[in-house]
Amino acid sequence: MRKILVVDDENKIREFICFFLNKEGYETVEASNGSEALDLMKNENFDLVILDLMMPIMNGFETCLELRKFSSIPVIMLTAVEGENDHIRGYDVGVDDYITKPFKMKILMAKINRILGKSLQGFEQYDSLKINPSSMEVMVLDQMIELAPKEFDLLYYLISNKNIVLTRDQILDRVWGFDFEGGTRVVDNHIKKLRNKLQPFSDKIKTVIGHGYKLEV
Incomplete structure (x- = not known):
């Protein structure tokens, strides 16, 4: 309601x-x-x-x-x-x-x-987070959150594969591209940035030790 x-x-x-x-x-x-x-x-x-x-x-x-x-x-x-x-x-x-x-x-x-x-047109809602893939807008608890393009791409990839464990290599290939010359450390850094910006929704981004990350919604 x-x-x-x-x-x-x-x-x-x-x-x-x-x-x-x-x-x-x-x-x-x-x-x-x-x-x-x-x-x-x-x-x-x-x-x-x-x-x-x-x-x-x-x-x-x-x-x-x-x-x-x-x-x-x-x-x-x-x-x-x-x-x-x-x-x-x-x-x-x-x-x-x-x-x-x-x-x-x-x-x-x-x-x-x-x-x-x-x-709300175009927004998809996941718990306290709303995301509009077309306009690249993100809201948490109805407050607009500013994300860099790669941060948005990473968040949307996690949402598109919600409740699935994704390895760092999978995330790197899909978000940064297979020809990206950097290492998987860039994934960890961007996950940290997302968690800082998306509180309290950031608790939904889980670290799966020895594997990668999973968004639980």
Whole structure:
């Protein structure tokens, strides 16, 4: 079930949105301000955030700017005023879409369904990791991870052969090519880099002593 975080300082608006989202099969969590929302997003996985612009403690712009430091989760911002400058500023800090109050739930639902469908298009999921072979994007716990091309190739080869023990020579031939002049040490070095970058998913990359590596998912 997809989980959506609804952030607004007005209780009635949060309850109204959550009521309809629950009817549509979404799980919802509420937050009354930006600071509370950021704490929740650091400790839980969400598929989308509905974020009010005008809030005490932290407004929507400030909240989204902080959020983008650790997550690429889609954000729909609620605003009471239809303003071009606000929209431009919002897109600059990472907002995906806007809806103006008062709004119709049918319109909000259409935006939610469009963004969620787009955000996961092309991604394959393995436990806490999502990978898009076409765009070479990788996410762990919904946070985008930057991988070098060979790191991505190595990860995708491990995923394509999940739960199979692969020797260093097999990995070297398939990822670096049979004419690569370096030794198998390059495989160990890249496995180490992947483990450092993919935490906590990195625990799935197992060393099989005397043989090679295996991705267990």
